[in-house]
Every structure is written in C-alpha cells, then in structure tokens.
Amino acid sequence: MENAADLEQAQMNNTTMFSEQNLNAIKSIMSVTDFKKDSNIYWEGDPSDKLYYLIKGRVKLYKSAYDGKDLVLHYFTPNDLFGELACFGFEEYSFTAHAVTNCTIGVVAERDLEALLLPNSSLSFEFMKWIGLMSKYTQIKLRDLLFYGKNGALASTLLRMAHGYGKKEADGIHYSINLTNSDLAQLIGSTRETVNRMLQAWKNDGAINYYHGSIVIKDVDYIKAICHCEDKCPMNICRL
Amino acid sequence: MENAADLEQAQMNNTTMFSEQNLNAIKSIMSVTDFKKDSNIYWEGDPSDKLYYLIKGRVKLYKSAYDGKDLVLHYFTPNDLFGELACFGFEEYSFTAHAVTNCTIGVVAERDLEALLLPNSSLSFEFMKWIGLMSKYTQIKLRDLLFYGKNGALASTLLRMAHGYGKKEADGIHYSINLTNSDLAQLIGSTRETVNRMLQAWKNDGAINYYHGSIVIKDVDYIKAICHCEDKCPMNICRL
DNA sequence: TAATATGTATGATTTTTGTCACACAAATCG
DNA sequence: CGATTTGTGTGACAAAAATCATACATATTA
Numbered sequence: 001m002e003n004a005a006d007l008e009q010a011q012m013n014n015t016t017m018f019s020e021q022n023l024n025a026i027k028s029i030m031s032v033t034d035f036k037k038d039s040n041i042y043w044e045g046d047p048s049d050k051l052y053y054l055i056k057g058r059v060k061l062y063k064s065a066y067d068g069k070d071l072v073l074h075y076f077t078p079n080d081l082f083g084e085l086a087c088f089g090f091e092e093y094s095f096t097a098h099a100v101t102n103c104t105i106g107v108v109a110e111r112d113l114e115a116l117l118l119p120n121s122s123l124s125f126e127f128m129k130w131i132g133l134m135s136k137y138t139q140i141k142l143r144d145l146l147f148y149g150k151n152g153a154l155a156s157t158l159l160r161m162a163h164g165y166g167k168k169e170a171d172g173i174h175y176s177i178n179l180t181n182s183d184l185a186q187l188i189g190s191t192r193e194t195v196n197r198m199l200q201a202w203k204n205d206g207a208i209n210y211y212h213g214s215i216v217i218k219d220v221d222y223i224k225a226i227c228h229c230e231d232k233c234p235m236n237i238c239r240l
Numbered sequence: 241m242e243n244a245a246d247l248e249q250a251q252m253n254n255t256t257m258f259s260e261q262n263l264n265a266i267k268s269i270m271s272v273t274d275f276k277k278d279s280n281i282y283w284e285g286d287p288s289d290k291l292y293y294l295i296k297g298r299v300k301l302y303k304s305a306y307d308g309k310d311l312v313l314h315y316f317t318p319n320d321l322f323g324e325l326a327c328f329g330f331e332e333y334s335f336t337a338h339a340v341t342n343c344t345i346g347v348v349a350e351r352d353l354e355a356l357l358l359p360n361s362s363l364s365f366e367f368m369k370w371i372g373l374m375s376k377y378t379q380i381k382l383r384d385l386l387f388y389g390k391n392g393a394l395a396s397t398l399l400r401m402a403h404g405y406g407k408k409e410a411d412g413i414h415y416s417i418n419l420t421n422s423d424l425a426q427l428i429g430s431t432r433e434t435v436n437r438m439l440q441a442w443k444n445d446g447a448i449n450y451y452h453g454s455i456v457i458k459d460v461d462y463i464k465a466i467c468h469c470e471d472k473c474p475m476n477i478c479r480l
Numbered sequence: 481t482a483a484t485a486t487g488t489a490t491g492a493t494t495t496t497t498g499t500c501a502c503a504c505a506a507a508t509c510g
Numbered sequence: 511c512g513a514t515t516t517g518t519g520t521g522a523c524a525a526a527a528a529t530c531a532t533a534c535a536t537a538t539t540a
Contacts, residue, residue: 017329065387065388071382071383071386071387084372089257089368089369089373090376094376094379095379117364119361120361121357121364125364128328128329128364128367128368128371129327129328129329130329131328131329131372132328132329132371134375135371135375135378136329136334138375138382139334139335141382142311142381142382142385143311145382145386146385146429147311148305
C-alpha cells in the first residue's frame with residue numbers, strides 16, 4: 001500500500017499460486033457461461049459441486065441473516081477463482097455468490113477437476129494454497145470486523161479497496177469502483193447511516209474527500225491509524 | 241445436538257476425514273514433544289513450517305489486538321490437528337497457539353509432510369478437506385459473532401461447547417470443561433462483565449443454572465432461539 | 481491459616497451503534 | 511420530461527455494549 005505501483009496495479013486476483021500450465025489445465029475443463037447482472041451464481045445451502053473462474057464482471061460473496069441483513073465477505077474480479085467443493089470438505093455452499101454486473105464465468109465441475117487433481121500433485125498443492133488463501137481472507141475479515149469497532153472495519157475496508165480499485169493521484173487515492181454507503185455497510189456488518197456518519201466525520205477531519213460523488217483518500221495514515229494497520233498483511237490478502 | 245448420543249460422545253476431533261492408514265502415515269513422521277501449561281506452541285507471525293497433532297491436553301488458538309484484548313478462535317482437544325504450513329499458502333502463523341494445560345503434541349515438520357504428500361493424492365485430498373474444515377470453523381465464527389450481537393455469540397458458544405464437553409443429565413446439560421466468564425468473553429470478543437450480565441439474565445429466565453459453580457443448560461431451545469440455531473450446521477463444525 | 485490472587489455480581493455511567501424519521505439530491509425510466 | 515427509484519445527509523432517540531467502580535466469594539499458596 002506504500003507505493004504508487006501497488007495502487008496502480010489493475011486487479012489483485014486470487015489465482016497467483018497457480019502455474020500457467022496448471023491454470024491452463026483448469027481452463028481446459030471449464031465451460032463458459034454468462035450470468036446476468038443481479039442474478040445469483042449459487043445459493044448458500046446448495047450442494048457445492050462446482051468452482052467458478054470469473055472471466056468478466058464482478059461477483060460478491062455474501063451471507064444473509066434471518067432478518068434479511070447481508071454480510072458481504074468479498075468481491076471477486078476477473079481471474080479470481082471462487083466456489084467450494086465437497087471434495088475439499090464443503091458439502092454445501094457456505095455463502096451466496098451474486099453477479100453484481102453481467103458476468104462471464106468459467107464453470108468447473110467437481111467431477112472433472114477431481115480427475116485432473118488425482119494424478120497431479122503439483123496442481124493439488126496449488127489448490128491447497130488456494131483454499132488456504134480463501135481461508136485467510138475470512139480470518140482477516142474476522143479480525144477487521146471485531147477488533148476496532150465499526151470505524152476500524154470501515155477504515156480497513158477503504159484501505160483494502162485501494163488494492164485493485166485504487167489509483168494514487170495528486171490529491172489522494174481515487175477509486176475506480178463506486179460502492180454506495182449501503183454496500184460499505186454490508187461489507188462491515190453495519191448500517192447505511194452509521195457508515196455515512198463515519199465518512200462525514202473523516203471528511204470533516206480532512207482525511208477523505210469527495211470527487212464526483214466518490215471517495216478520495218487524502219490522508220492514508222489517518223485511516224490506517226483507525227484500524228491499526230501496520231502494513232504487515234501480505235498484499236494478496238489485503239483486498240476486498 | 242438433538243440426541244443424548246451426540247452430547248455424550250467424548251470429543252469431536254478435526255481429523256475424521258483422514259483414513260486410518262493416512263493418519264498413521266502422518267503419525268509416523270511426528271516427533272512427540274511436551275509443552276508446559278501456559279506456554280505458547282507458536283506465535284502469530286512465526287514462520288509457519290510445522291503442523292501439530294494434539295495427543296494430550298488442551299490448546300487454544302487466539303489472536304491479540306494491539307491493546308492486549310484477545311479473540312479466541314478455538315480450543316483443540318486430543319486427536320485434533322492444528323497449525324499452518326507455507327506449502328498450504330500460509331507464510332506465517334495467523335494466530336497464536338497456547339497450551340491451556342500441560343500438553344503432549346506430535347510435531348510434524350513441513351519438509352517431511354511434503355514428502356509424504358507429493359506421491360500420495362489420497363492424503364493430499366484429505367489434507368484439502370482438513371484445510372477446508374478449518375476454514376469453515378472461521379466462517380461459522382464470523383457468522384456467530386456478527387449476526388446476532390453478543391447475546392447470539394454467547395448462546396452459540398454455549399451450544400458449541402455442548403459438543404465434546406456437554407453431558408445430558410436429568411436437570412439439563414452439564415459441561416465437563418469449566419470456562420470462566422473471561423474465557424467466554426475472549427471467545428466472543430466481548431468483556432467479562434457483559435458475559436456475566438447475559439448469563440445472569442438467562443439464569444433469571446430459568447434457561448440456565450449453576451451447579452457447583454459451572455453452567456447447566458436447562459432450556460436448550462431458549463438458548464438456540466437467541467442465536468437462531470436451526471440445527472443445520474454439520475456436527476463436525478459445531479464445536480469450540 | 482492468613483494473605484493473595486482469581487473470579488463473580490452488579491450499579492452507574494459513557495460510548496458506540498442501530499433505529500426511525502425526514503429532507504433533499506441524483507439517477508433512472510416509462 | 512415528470513415520476514419514481516435510489517442514494518445521501520442528519521437529527522432525535524433507543525438499544526447494545528464497554529468502562530469504571532466496588533463488594534464479595536472462592537481458590538491458591540506461602
């Protein structure tokens with residue numbers, strides 16, 4: 001998060017641990033499907049027998065409470081792999097995957113993947129890393145949401161948004177993604193109003209600003225202080 | 241959680257997905273070590289190059305905030321496997337593992353395990369399941385701590401404690417583990433006082449009681465209602 | 481057994497967060 | 511283009527949870 005190069009990199013995907021060869025092997029068993037904006041790719045509770053490789057669009061992974069409140073785990077961008085598989089110990093999907101925009105997605109059936117994995121320990125290892133990485137996302141989320149209150153959770157979210165969606169400009173960090181106050185609230189398990197008040201307070205303190213209706217980070221250190229960010233997290237997990 | 245058989249089973253371990261043969265293979269490369277009560281087995285931030293197979297004792301996995309507040313992820317009991325490995329995508333331990341009692345632990349070095357895994361896809365698959373299970377623990381924790389407030393988090397903790405540590409008797413469910421109010425507070429990211437007040441309120445409502453200083457669940461449904469438990473979680477993840 | 485440490489119980493107060501209500505701005509759509 | 515939907519900004523209030531303080535009870539150990 002320190003240097004402009006990090007901020008300007010287009011996207012942070014979760015498939016960096018795959019070798020080109022192995023990634024191609026996975027791609028060879030994918031069947032490409034389109035999903036319309038605002039449709040669900042799978043629901044929490046569905047039998048988990050497919051993985052999804054996002055080719056185009058944006059997907060969010062979330063969990064609903066009984067009263068309709070959603071907690072958004074993360075957003076996926078192109079080249080991200082998501083989903084769960086019974087052969088990885090997940091009988092049913094734990095979350096719901098939702099197409100935020102129109103999406104093009106490569107669908108990998110468990111049966112086909114398993115055939116690929118069995119004789120290929122290199123690929124198996126890379127899949128372990130992928131599961132480990134997904135697990136780490138959740139751990140970090142848990143920490144961010146529980147340790148420093150809603151202010152900390154929001155601050156951390158803004159910082160993580162800067163990776164993949166942030167661009168350092170003369171007046172601060174601009175975002176190429178435009179999340180509403182409600183979107184941010186769902187990411188931290190809070191309410192629109194609370195998010196709005198926190199953002200206004202930070203704006204009054206000069207830490208953030210608005211440009212064409214979207215947030216600009218003026219004082220990164222101010223935001224980092226709120227969630228006690230020490231730039232210690234590996235880059236690949238510091239993302240939405 | 242419905243029937244006495246579930247409650248009375250001694251322990252719920254996280255290695256059920258390993259075949260006897262594979263578990264023995266893992267055991268064959270372990271070096272058994274003793275850890276004293278109140279010592280740490282590893283610290284958050286240490287390079288993660290060992291797995292641990294708990295033979296005797298109790299271990300807790302936790303994360304510390306800058307102000308010293310701890311969040312306890314879970315407790316391990318004999319036959320549980322814990323730890324992280326760089327070859328599974330974890331460069332450094334994400335949490336600290338602490339010996340709650342004197343422990344006997346089988347230590348598995350990454351190098352040795354990797355040699356075992358490479359030619360053995362059956363074992364590799366079982367390790368994927370293990371990583372997936374550990375990941376699921378974290379997901380469930382996230383849900384429990386965020387969806388239904390501190391009351392929900394505590395209720396869910398008491399219910400999960402009932403597996404592995406609960407015994408159904410005439411007057412309700414007794415626990416064989418004795419966690420203090422502070423211990424419970426660390427499990428839900430709250431304070432001793434808040435936990436105490438919640439327990440007192442439930443006691444006044446007749447949902448719980450005390451017997452020789454430890455909690456007895458009189459009305460499981462009352463507790464389940466608080467965290468909206470629908471008995472849908474797979475048994476192997478409904479644990480501390 | 482007295483002294484100390486550990487744990488429980490509870491009141492008073494403050495801080496944090498959520499809820500409800502409403503005004504208004506901006507985007508979308510028939 | 512006017513109507514409707516969607517999003518923002520805030521005040522007033524309520525609820526949840528943390529903090530501070532204090533009184534006891536129960537273990538532990540010197």
